[in-house]
Amino acid sequence: MGIDLIFKIAGIGIVVAVLNPILIKSGRDEQATLVTVAGLILTMIIISGEIKDLFTLLKSFFG
Amino acid sequence: MEVIIKIAMTGVLISILTILLKGMQSQITPVLVTAGSVILLFTVLNMVNNASQAIKNLFDSSELGSETIKAVIKIIGAAYVVEFSSSLCRDMGENSIASKIEAAGRVFIVIMAVPWASALIEAVKNLGT
Numbered sequence: 001m002g003i004d005l006i007f008k009i010a011g012i013g014i015v016v017a018v019l020n021p022i023l024i025k026s027g028r029d030e031q032a033t034l035v036t037v038a039g040l041i042l043t044m045i046i047i048s049g050e051i052k053d054l055f056t057l058l059k060s061f062f063g
Numbered sequence: 064m065e066v067i068i069k070i071a072m073t074g075v076l077i078s079i080l081t082i083l084l085k086g087m088q089s090q091i092t093p094v095l096v097t098a099g100s101v102i103l104l105f106t107v108l109n110m111v112n113n114a115s116q117a118i119k120n121l122f123d124s125s126e127l128g129s130e131t132i133k134a135v136i137k138i139i140g141a142a143y144v145v146e147f148s149s150s151l152c153r154d155m156g157e158n159s160i161a162s163k164i165e166a167a168g169r170v171f172i173v174i175m176a177v178p179w180a181s182a183l184i185e186a187v188k189n190l191g192t
Contacts, residue, residue: 002106003073003076006077009091010083010084012091013087013091013094013095016089016091017091040094047101050101050105051097051101055144058140058144059140061108061111062136062139062140062141
């Protein structure tokens with residue numbers, strides 16, 4: 001629950017950030033943007049699950 | 064004591080990773096900041112959850128009506144949610160959205176407090192007669 005989530009997201013961020021210039025330099029600009037968008041969507045899916053859990057916990061505790 | 068240390072270290076770790084990601088001009092930095100604050104709030108809530116039974120007993124023993132206690136707890140929860148989301152929006156540079164969320168929180172709290180205000184006025188009126 002705790003740190004591994006942060007490492008997962010940071011890992012995805014680093015991979016995307018490294019892949020981007022490589023793809024751009026090798027002339028595949030569209031794939032670079034696709035990789036960025038895919039990374040963003042993936043992390044947002046992970047985050048939305050966590051925020052849902054947080055708000056259900058808040059609701060259950062604070063009534 | 065360990066929980067406080069755990070929270071502090073998580074916060075430091077998150078800020079280090081944020082600087083790293085910002086250095087790489089990655090768009091995933093705000094998502095990492097959101098994940099960090101979600102986790103920190105989770106640990107805080109788990110801490111409060113363990114003691115929630117004791118807090119509820121404390122409240123029940125006091126002579127305040129259980130209705131007012133429920134409202135107070137609801138207001139505290141609303142304050143948590145508003146503070147969490149507005150500070151996140153402010154982190155990402157959206158001050159206007161953050162102030163809108165805070166305005167909504169204030170309105171909610173005022174609406175929750177209206178019955179108490181009328182009860183207070185009633186009490187003052189009875190004092191007069």
